[in-house]
Amino acid sequence: MKNTSPFIILLFLFGMMSCQQNNQDVIFHKSHEPKKAQAPFSDVVEANGLLFLAGQVGMNHSTRTLVEGGIEAETKQCIENIKAVLSLHGSSLDRVVKCTVVLKDINDFAAFNEVYKTYFPNKPARTTFAASGLAVNANIEIDVIAVK
Secondary structure, eight states: OTTHHHHHHHHHHHHHHHHSOOOOOOEEEOOSSGGGTTOSSOSEEEETTEEEEOOEESEETTTTEEOSSHHHHHHHHHHHHHHHHHHHTTOOGGGEEEEEEEESOGGGHHHHHHHHHHHOTTOOEEEEEEOSOOGGGOSEEEEEEEEO
16 A cells, blocks of 8 residues: 555646646737737737737738739738738748638639639638628638647
8 A cells, every 4th residue: 555655646746737737828919010000909819839810801011902903813912911921920821720711702702712722732721701891891801820
């Protein structure tokens, strides 16, 4: 019986250590765009090695206007914006694990998909749906979760 006591104590301590939560900080990153400094959301939130990006639309960040050319051009610009934000935070499109896509018109699905698949050959998990209206009258908005 004396030999089992140290074993039980070690087992108990191991169990306590494995049940402790990993208390990594959550980082709410400020926007890299000065004009969005007062926005009521973070462009990127970092937690447990993951980057949660706010939705991006097909806006040229230099001019702060939507690109012209319809769903294809907006999709390309939208993903380029995501690519730039990921790069600023030490990640890339090939590290994206989940995308949420909101289309203004579900009839744009095929045209959007043609552009999308050129950027995401790894095929991250994805949810796509249509909404009756998007910010700045955009045709598309995409948010992603990526591994840092």
